[in-house]
Amino acid sequence: MTVLRTARFGFFKSSPHINPLWGRTSTPAVFEIALCAISLILCPASCLIPWATIELYDGSVGKFLVSLGDNDGVYTIFNWVQTSLPSVLDSMRLYGIWVIFQATLFVALPGATVYGETTPAGNRLRYKINGLLSWFLTIGVYILGGLCSWWDADIVVKQWSGLMVAANAYGIVLTILAYVKAHVSPSHSSDRKFSDSLFHDIFAGIELNPRIGHFDLKLFNVGRVGMTAWTIVNLSLAASQYQHFGYVCNGMIVVNILQNIYILDFFYHEEWYTRTIDIAHDHFGFYLAWGGAVFIPSMYTIQAQYLAHYPANLSRATALIILLVGVSGYWMFRASNHQRTVARRTSGNCVIWGKKPVVITAHYTTSNGAKHTNLLLCSGFWGIVRHFNYIADLILTFAMCASCGTQNVLPYAYFIYMTVLLIHRSSRDEDRCSKKYGKDWDLYKAQVPYALIPGIY
Numbered sequence: 277m278t279v280l281r282t283a284r285f286g287f288f289k290s291s292p293h294i295n296p297l298w299g300r301t302s303t304p305a306v307f308e309i310a311l312c313a314i315s316l317i318l319c320p321a322s323c324l325i326p327w328a329t330i331e332l333y334d335g336s337v338g339k340f341l342v343s344l345g346d347n348d349g350v351y352t353i354f355n356w357v358q359t360s361l362p363s364v365l366d367s368m369r370l371y372g373i374w375v376i377f378q379a380t381l382f383v384a385l386p387g388a389t390v391y392g393e394t395t396p397a398g399n400r401l402r403y404k405i406n407g408l409l410s411w412f413l414t415i416g417v418y419i420l421g422g423l424c425s426w427w428d429a430d431i432v433v434k435q436w437s438g439l440m441v442a443a444n445a446y447g448i449v450l451t452i453l454a455y456v457k458a459h460v461s462p463s464h465s466s467d468r469k470f471s472d473s474l475f476h477d478i479f480a481g482i483e484l485n486p487r488i489g490h491f492d493l494k495l496f497n498v499g500r501v502g503m504t505a506w507t508i509v510n511l512s513l514a515a516s517q518y519q520h521f522g523y524v525c526n527g528m529i530v531v532n533i534l535q536n537i538y539i540l541d542f543f544y545h546e547e548w549y550t551r552t553i554d555i556a557h558d559h560f561g562f563y564l565a566w567g568g569a570v571f572i573p574s575m576y577t578i579q580a581q582y583l584a585h586y587p588a589n590l591s592r593a594t595a596l597i598i599l600l601v602g603v604s605g606y607w608m609f610r611a612s613n614h615q616r617t618v619a620r621r622t623s624g625n626c627v628i629w630g631k632k633p634v635v636i637t638a639h640y641t642t643s644n645g646a647k648h649t650n651l652l653l654c655s656g657f658w659g660i661v662r663h664f665n666y667i668a669d670l671i672l673t674f675a676m677c678a679s680c681g682t683q684n685v686l687p688y689a690y691f692i693y694m695t696v697l698l699i700h701r702s703s704r705d706e707d708r709c710s711k712k713y714g715k716d717w718d719l720y721k722a723q724v725p726y727a728l729i730p731g732i733y
């Protein structure tokens with residue numbers, strides 16, 4: 277207990293801070309701290325589990341779990357990791373080039389200037405939005421390099437284990453950097469959140485939007501290092517399937533289409549991303565540093581990893597239905613997010629589903645004492661449940677997994693993970709909004725009583 281609640285390192289202790297009025301908790305329960313500690317220890321190795329299950333256990337989670345109970349299981353995995361590590365130094369170099377290339381595009385490409393949400397301490401940060409151009413350029417360079425034989429199109433697959441080591445090293449170093457920076461050189465000191473647990477502060481982060489000069493670590497790491505990698509890993513896996521089997525199965529094509537629609541949308545609406553929980557609420561610690569660097573490229577690509585080894589040749593009708601379900605999920609995801617943006621941008625003077633929207637003017641105070649208001653939309657998709665965008669996201673996510681057929685549960689791990697993440701996220705968000713808006717949030721809840729499923733939850 278005392279170990280979990282270890283105070284901050286001595287020389288950091290004196291950092292003056294005001295805990296902002298809302299945002300991540302400053303008083304985590306022991307259970308939460310324990311979960312942070314366990315995640316910090318176990319997460320780095322977890323990224324190899326899907327790959328090991330696919331390569332060593334026919335993609336069967338059951339066989340993987342049985343092997344863990346067997347004495348030789350862990351040894352087999354350890355041995356496999358060792359022998360499949362190509363040359364870690366080569367992978368480190370490749371990964372370093374990747375991060376530097378992304379950072380160069382992030383800094384050098386032109387982009388529109390936008391302002392994020394007002395932070396709990398009353399700051400409004402400026403962002404340069406150039407993710408879409410950066411994404412297209414990265415894909416262009418990757419394809420050009422493959423065509424000109426500068427590298428193999430399946431380079432990421434060939435160096436997978438080495439790249440995972442490199443990504444882990446980067447994610448961990450970034451986490452430590454964020455923790456130390458938060459104490460010694462914070463970008464916006466009044467937007468920091470501390471707790472009395474070292475583990476919680478490292479995992480959940482202290483600074484809200486850490487920057488080095490104008491370089492925003494959060495937007496860069498999640499967007500460029502994470503989301504762009506998602507596309508490149510998937511393309512590399514499709515190339516690998518082609519090289520092994522001589523064709524790319526329709527399941528792989530559907531997965532690539534659906535996931536790239538989602539990623540393209542992310543970059544096309546990058547301004548919107550600055551107002552989401554990742555940027556406006558979550559602080560920058562292991563969760564976002566390691567998550568962007570390792571979790572997105574290794575776990576969000578699980579369907580393509582699976583299909584690269586076990587192609588799913590779906591009937592045309594099945595592939596089409598899955599594609600349609602996925603695109604419908606995406607459309608609802610985008611349309612619901614758009615309704616909320618438009619309602620706020622026009623101060624409610626717009627038309628949603630043929631009518632003037634129902635809105636609540638919610639009041640909040642930042643920790644500098646300034647009073648503000650925001651509109652909460654209560655009609656359209658937002659009159660059905662309070663997190664309609666999550667439901668739409670889950671429909672799309674399910675379609676991505678269904679593209680892998682029904683042979684194994686492994687590709688569905690992504691859907692299971694997203695369901696848990698979004699349920700937990702909805703309750704975190706409710707908690708935050710309730711602290712931020714007080715009785716106006718209660719009014720909203722009275723108007724739209726269900727969080728995720730009408731009549732049930």
Ligand code: NDP
Binds near residue numbers: 551609651665666
């Ligand atoms: P939201 O984009 O839904 O943002 C929540 C915030 O929106 C609230 O904190 C509040 O912020 C504001 N808000 C809440 N209700 C209303 C309302 N009725 N009217 C207007 N504003 C409202 O959540 P996320 O940031 O979690 O998600 C963004 C998208 O990304 C989602 O569509 C989600 O599905 C997706 N996502 C995808 C993930 C992935 O890994 N693929 C992971 C997480 C999310 P405030 O009032 O303070 O502005």
